[in-house]
Amino acid sequence: MISDFAQHLINGVAAGTIYALVALGYTMVYGVLKLINFAHGDVMMVGTFLGYGVAQRLGPERQSTLWGVLLVFLAAMLGCAVLGFLIERFAYRPLRDKPRLTALITAIGISFTLSYGFQLDFGPLPGAAPRAFPEIIIPAEWLVIGDRAVVIWNWQVISLAIAIALMLMLQGLVYRTRFGRAMRAVSFDHRTAALMGIPVDRIIALTFMLGSALAAGAGILYAIKDTAIQPLMGLYVGLKAFVAAVIGGIGNVPGAVVGGLLLGLVEEFVVGYSSSSWRDAVAFGFLILVLLVRPGGLFGRVAAEKV
Amino acid sequence: MRFALAAVLTSCALALVGCEKKTSAPPPAPGGGPAAAPSSGGTPGIAGDTILIGEVGSLTGSEATFGISTRNGIELALREINAAGGVKGKKVDVRVYDDQSKPEEAANAATRLINQDQVLLILGEVASTNSIAMANKAQPAKVPMISNASTNPKVTEIGDYIFRVCFIDPFQGYVMAKFAHENLKFNRVAVLKDLASDYSQGLADVFKRKFTEMGGKVVGEETYAKGSTDFRSQLTAIKRLQPEGIYIPGYYTDIGVIARQARELGVNAKLMGGDGWDSAKLFELGGSAVEGNYFSNHYSPDDPNPRIQKFIADYKAAFGSVPDALAALGYDAAKVAADAMNRAPSLDRGAIRNAIAATRNFPGVTGTITLDEKRNATKPAVVLEVGKGKTRYVATIAP
Numbered sequence: 001m002i003s004d005f006a007q008h009l010i011n012g013v014a015a016g017t018i019y020a021l022v023a024l025g026y027t028m029v030y031g032v033l034k035l036i037n038f039a040h041g042d043v044m045m046v047g048t049f050l051g052y053g054v055a056q057r058l059g060p061e062r063q064s065t066l067w068g069v070l071l072v073f074l075a076a077m078l079g080c081a082v083l084g085f086l087i088e089r090f091a092y093r094p095l096r097d098k099p100r101l102t103a104l105i106t107a108i109g110i111s112f113t114l115s116y117g118f119q120l121d122f123g124p125l126p127g128a129a130p131r132a133f134p135e136i137i138i139p140a141e142w143l144v145i146g147d148r149a150v151v152i153w154n155w156q157v158i159s160l161a162i163a164i165a166l167m168l169m170l171q172g173l174v175y176r177t178r179f180g181r182a183m184r185a186v187s188f189d190h191r192t193a194a195l196m197g198i199p200v201d202r203i204i205a206l207t208f209m210l211g212s213a214l215a216a217g218a219g220i221l222y223a224i225k226d227t228a229i230q231p232l233m234g235l236y237v238g239l240k241a242f243v244a245a246v247i248g249g250i251g252n253v254p255g256a257v258v259g260g261l262l263l264g265l266v267e268e269f270v271v272g273y274s275s276s277s278w279r280d281a282v283a284f285g286f287l288i289l290v291l292l293v294r295p296g297g298l299f300g301r302v303a304a305e306k307v
Numbered sequence: 308m309r310f311a312l313a314a315v316l317t318s319c320a321l322a323l324v325g326c327e328k329k330t331s332a333p334p335p336a337p338g339g340g341p342a343a344a345p346s347s348g349g350t351p352g353i354a355g356d357t358i359l360i361g362e363v364g365s366l367t368g369s370e371a372t373f374g375i376s377t378r379n380g381i382e383l384a385l386r387e388i389n390a391a392g393g394v395k396g397k398k399v400d401v402r403v404y405d406d407q408s409k410p411e412e413a414a415n416a417a418t419r420l421i422n423q424d425q426v427l428l429i430l431g432e433v434a435s436t437n438s439i440a441m442a443n444k445a446q447p448a449k450v451p452m453i454s455n456a457s458t459n460p461k462v463t464e465i466g467d468y469i470f471r472v473c474f475i476d477p478f479q480g481y482v483m484a485k486f487a488h489e490n491l492k493f494n495r496v497a498v499l500k501d502l503a504s505d506y507s508q509g510l511a512d513v514f515k516r517k518f519t520e521m522g523g524k525v526v527g528e529e530t531y532a533k534g535s536t537d538f539r540s541q542l543t544a545i546k547r548l549q550p551e552g553i554y555i556p557g558y559y560t561d562i563g564v565i566a567r568q569a570r571e572l573g574v575n576a577k578l579m580g581g582d583g584w585d586s587a588k589l590f591e592l593g594g595s596a597v598e599g600n601y602f603s604n605h606y607s608p609d610d611p612n613p614r615i616q617k618f619i620a621d622y623k624a625a626f627g628s629v630p631d632a633l634a635a636l637g638y639d640a641a642k643v644a645a646d647a648m649n650r651a652p653s654l655d656r657g658a659i660r661n662a663i664a665a666t667r668n669f670p671g672v673t674g675t676i677t678l679d680e681k682r683n684a685t686k687p688a689v690v691l692e693v694g695k696g697k698t699r700y701v702a703t704i705a706p
Contacts, residue, residue: 001547004543007543007572008540008543011543014539015537015539116367116407119367119368119371119407120367128366128368128371129371129375129588130369130592131588131592132563132591132592139571148573149573151571151572153571222536225537226536226537226568227536227563227564227567227592228536228560228564228592230369230560232368232534233534233536235534236534236535267540268539268540271529271540271541271544272540272543272544275529275530276502276529276530276531276544277502277530279532279540280532
């Protein structure tokens with residue numbers, strides 16, 4: 001039926017948008033450092049908890065105003081930018097000239113530190129139990145087709161708009177600013193970039209901060225969509241977003257967006273038109289298929305290893 | 308300096324990864340050594356005037372409220388037992404390990420309780436997958452284990468040292484099938500279950516079989532993976548089949564989110580589930596979307612029985628909240644263990660096993676507990692309706 005198809009399409013795009021935003025962070029860090037930042041999903045988790053804390057502090061009256069929503073997003077993104085800076089400065093930078101595996105293991109360590117550390121009871125935010133994210137966008141029907149056969153909600157439209165805005169801003173930043181040019185130069189060859197007078201350390205730190213802020217934005221959108229947040233949420237979303245980044249071609253900004261949307265849609269239609277038990281098997285099978293046909297991902301280039 | 312910082316961070320990471328919560332450390336034995344140290348030639352679990360028992364629970368991780376409720380229930384029971392003079396004149400102390408809601412950690416914790424701490428018996432877990440992992444360690448070592456709330460039949464099938472104080476899945480699945488068919492008069496239902504959970508699979512299988520036997524029709528079945536919070540694809544697929552009810556034998560962590568998304572997608576079917584729904588968090592996670600749905604449970608706080616009301620009052624005084632069924636079952640598990648230790652002719656594991664197996668008509672807060680030859684408790688179940696911030700008692704369904 002056409003209405004089911006439309007509903008699945010809406011679900012798939014909504015899920016894919018979140019994957020895409022998180023995948024952007026993976027891809028950017030991989031682009032400049034050739035490091036798979038496994039802590040990325042957990043930075044997103046911290047972002048949702050920060051947003052949760054700010055929304056709680058604002059209270060039900062103010063959190064759903066335009067300024068309240070902006071404050072929740074900005075506080076979470078700023079907080080995560082600082083967290084990203086700290087992680088880069090103290091965990092990754094000291095290992096930059098060590099074998100790549102060392103940094104990868106450290107990334108897994110940071111991931112566990114965040115996801116399990118947040119389950120300990122200290123301060124007002126952390127704690128193991130899941131909690132409901134406040135409704136900072138009061139749900140309202142934006143478009144109803146037929147006898148409620150297809151319903152599009154206001155927050156779905158707002159989320160999509162925010163996600164697209166964030167992606168366009170990132171695209172502009174990478175391709176149209178001095179910082180973006182420096183970032184691409186570092187990504188290309190950071191030693192040569194340093195010789196050309198590019199402050200490599202600062203560029204890498206800024207890239208981390210940017211990626212972490214995006215993760216926080218994605219986290220808030222995720223929390224608006226799926227309402228429940230808990231400290232282990234980053235592991236699951238992080239894994240899916242990583243797959244999305246690889247499908248699109250890791251290191252490639254438009255690739256991450258396409259990969260995320262594709263993964264969201266594939267998962268959705270597998271459940272809708274075959275069996276939900278096949279969801280993850282097909283999603284990961286899709287990854288293997290893409291890598292078999294295009295080893296660099298859909299948008300990636302396979303570069304010969306420099307010797 | 309860099310290395311020092313890196314070292315600090317790494318050690319923090321390691322400390323947190325391997326973290327465990329010890330909420331109750333045993334008092335130091337008179338000799339100065341830890342109470343748990345194997346006393347030369349002594350009986351395991353006994354050190355001077357103290358009996359040491361073990362507990363494994365999900366104090367962190369995805370089902371943390373299960374472990375925390377159980378912890379509180381056991382703690383309350385032990386306070387009462389020790390205030391009344393303990394067991395055979397000895398104080399009962401509990402060593403608690405957190406399994407982070409993971410079966411491999413539950414197995415590690417059980418091994419540690421058995422080999423290192425040498426506890427007399429083990430209490431726990433809630434999730435069947437975790438209890439099975441623990442039982443596989445306890446049975447070969449011949450350490451009695453009482454699961455408070457694992458309802459999958461496989462748990463006690465592992466061996467004659469494994470017991471439980473709750474009913475089992477076939478009964479719980481039957482209860483909801485009967486309620487859906489006879490009380491709600493449903494003929495078309497769908498099932499949504501957690502693919503990787505023994506508990507969810509067990510309940511779903513029995514529900515489907517019983518509901519079909521009663522003359523109803525199961526029109527569809529969907530699954531989800533633990534950790535996922537987007538159930539819209541499954542719910543959209545179910546909506547197309549137009550069932551009157553959807554049986555979702557999952558945990559409260561997922562149910563709240565599922566209920567919200569079902570309402571968002573315009574699914575009008577009633578949601579039905581099992582005791583995994585029982586947590587105060589259900590109301591927070593599900594909001595108004597979860598109201599008006601039904602689940603089967605071990606006990607109802609509305610029950611006027613004075614024994615139950617006294618338990619609820621004591622629990623509220625100690626922990627500041629109304630006990631959920633897992634707290635009540637934790638309390639009963641500890642009380643059954645203490646009762647068995649009192650009745651056993653000697654405080655060794657074999658004698659205690661026999662005493663637990665002989666438990667008949669024990670007055671628990673979750674009903675009168677009799678352990679059958681398969682070491683399962685037989686007792687009636689209640690069906691509760693979810694209301695605004697609390698549950699409402701609807702029916703009692705006997706075995």
